[in-house]
Amino acid sequence: MKDTKESFVTEDGRHIGSVIMEMRNITLRFGGVVAITNASFDIREGEIRAIIGPNGAGKSSMLNVINGFYHPQEGEIWFRGKKRPSLRPYEIAEQGIARTFQNIALFKGMTTVENVMTGRQLMLKKNFLWQLLRIGPALDEEVVHRRRCEEIIDFLEIQAIRNSPVGSLPYGLQKRVELARALAMEPKLLLLDEPMAGMNVEEKEDMSRFILDVNDQYGTTIALIEHDMSVVMDLADRVVVLDYGKMLADGTPDEVQKNQAVIDAYLGVEH
Amino acid sequence: MFYREAGQFKTSYAEYLQALPLREDKVGIAIWLLLAVFYVPFFGLPGLEYTFAMNAIMIPVLIFTITALGLNILVGYTGQISLGTGAFMGVGAYACYKLTTYFPDVNIILIILASGFVSAAVGALFGLPSLRIKGFYLVVATLAAQFFLEWCFIRVEWLYNYNPSGAIEVPQREVFGIVVTGAAASPATRYLVVLGILIFLTIIAGNLVRGRIGRSWMMIRDMDIAAELIGVRPLRAKLSAFAVSSYYCGVSGALMVFLWLGAAEVESFDVNHSFLYLFMVIFGGLGSITGSYMGAAFIWTFPILLKELGKRVFDIDSIIMENVSLVAIGMLIVFILIKEPHGLARLWQLGKQKLRIWPFAH
Amino acid sequence: MDGLIYSILGDPFVQMWQMPDFFIQVIWEGFVSGILYALIALGFVLIFKASGIFNFAQGIMVVFSGLTLVGLHALGVPAFVALLMTIVVMYGLAFGIERLVLRNLVNQPDIILFMATIGLTNILIGGGQWIFGSETKSMITTELLIPTGSSVWEPGGGLVIFQHIDIAAAVIAALLIVSLALFFSKTKVGRALRAVADDHQASLSVGISLNQIWVITWFAAGIVALVAGIMWGARSDVSFSLQIIALKALPVLVLGGFTSVPGAIVGGLIIGVGEKLFEIYWGPLLGSGVEGWFAYVIALVFLLFRPQGLFGEKIIERV
Known part of the structure; x- marks a missing residue:
């Protein structure tokens, strides 16, 4: 793997851009428990970046640091060329980072299409007075974004459940609705926390x-956590391996697979 | 057979996003409106004496529907429980009283609508703790508002113009030459004014909950952490819910005193009333506009009808009937929570769903 | 301006110093009502720990139990038989609530259960007044052999009066709390209760019957309510206007934390003593009646700084 900030093209012809987010020496503690120790890695524009590691390795904590739910005690986060100050989660959403959750966090009282519409909240600009009149610009705005949401629903093939309350949907579909909601935010960086957990092979x-x-289509940069190694190896351009909050390896799937420390700690010695 | 969406095609999203996409619903609402505007003011309710029907049922029900709409915005749409509704209505009523004292010539309807803003400000103030406090702890915060405001209504004599009785008494006011408030105002006039304001506020509530702001409320209600990660500012969402909710409560409080009771003391705004309004919202349906109508109508009229029934048919003492209706309402609340936690509105919706696919079962 | 500062920060303390006997009297009065708040809060905590239900009806259970006791006695039942019968009624209530309400609302969101207990409040108020009448009644204090005299203490020429009822209330409350603590730590049922409080599913998997546990907790809360009802009724009267006072258990809970028994006791005493002192020494500045809201406002201010209560654990949010 080239160690450069410039964009390049991988062997299989994928365009990988310049660094969009960089984590420098991140350390996160909860009281006496250290969740992440001195972790550094970057995410490049347009790539699919996987974060893997055994249970309790600090993967979810890392995503929570990236989208501002946790604030690390040490280290710096650089996003799009600027050092990011400590921000509230909604400010990070405004910067264009969206995510899905390990334990689905949909809005259970709403239907699928309403859930997807919540992803457009930040793009709806008309003020309170327009909202309460709901005519002219406010309605136009609602229609424009509604159309966009319907496109995303089509794209993810969940048209059939668009008006169903999400609480009653099967698990796999809920995961898909959550992805739709994140996509509706048109994020620069999309974080997926175990998008395939609990799914059968077909759903995966x-x-x-x-x-x-x-x-491919939207050019969205994706960082994902996943347990299924075969999926990670197929999807990811580059992989970070965490173990007990420490970085074990960072590189292409091939490089990581050959790394002795990774084999010992995570993949295990072959039987 | 009568209630079908077949053949009604939407050709644009704007059409799809209407409040009542189905033609049958539009016709239904139109019939209700025609009855409310052209029948009730002249004939009251069938089978009931006219002034009784207007003063004891129609006017209070419409006023409490506004309250229920407001409380539903807070509890049903935003998920913040409040037991301070009575006091917020009081703020509206006292604000209205002070405003008419200072501006005797201004249109009373404008003053009523303006007094809601005072209530909204107080509501937002007492909503501030909701940023740090969640769930049942917030109940205590709203009770603090309830009891503190009740105390103010007694101790701050300026609020009732140093009236020795401690009550606010409604002066006579005219709008375009028609007496609207005071003893000389006819039930029909008062009814129509309340109805007009209710329709206006219903449309606004309907617009808000279907748009960006309503969604931000529901996001906070369903999962506040996820809402924040999607970009909802909890401060804005919660305070706007408290403010809008309290606005509705304030207007309904002002209407209650000025167009219904004619005079009021602190008892009209006490914590027992706060419970009553909460019952309306639960029973009608949390997070439903139709439910606010149904809940207010049911919870208000049920004890009255029960009492009349007891008196006329079984000759039972009205105090006993009051207790009977307390028990009955309590049981109905528990019953509906068990059977259908989303209240009458959901039952109504399920009924319509059944009708839509009739004569098939599924 | 100086005068105002003095009347807030100076004068009340001077008064306390000048009339120590009156000061002690105020503290004692506050202490006794604090014990009663603590008893109501204790009932809340028992149920909240065992089932996670915020039982809004606890305050009404206090009045209902007192009313049942007095009402039965008025029908000619001897005092101690009436007491036994009231205990049976409270068991029946716990059983009925579990069978008819809780069992049908398993796995519903907390807010739904909370609202169900508000409905329950209505049933108890209406039912109590329907059966026993809505007029104010006095507690059968002497019939239950609760001492009613008073003792006078004269420290340095002052005068402090201790009502025997109040002393009895303090002693009985202390006994009740000790026996509950023993019940929880020493008996098999008590251990099962604590297991349920920790984790519902885990306790189910080791063979504890949740339904049975719920009946027992609601019954225990009913007994606590009965004791509070008797003591309270003996100090004032038995009527449903007490429900407003019973609501004060809520700020007590906020102070103490919803799951902490010591918290309920300490919180009750803080609120009881605090509001008496405030009413007597600072109340005149604002006009009387501040007792009505003082507890809530203190709780509210407290919440802003420590949302988990005095003894509650800090909540770490996760996604």
């Missing part, structure tokens, strides 16, 4: 296809 294949399509 569908989800993998969607992730690749999103990356």
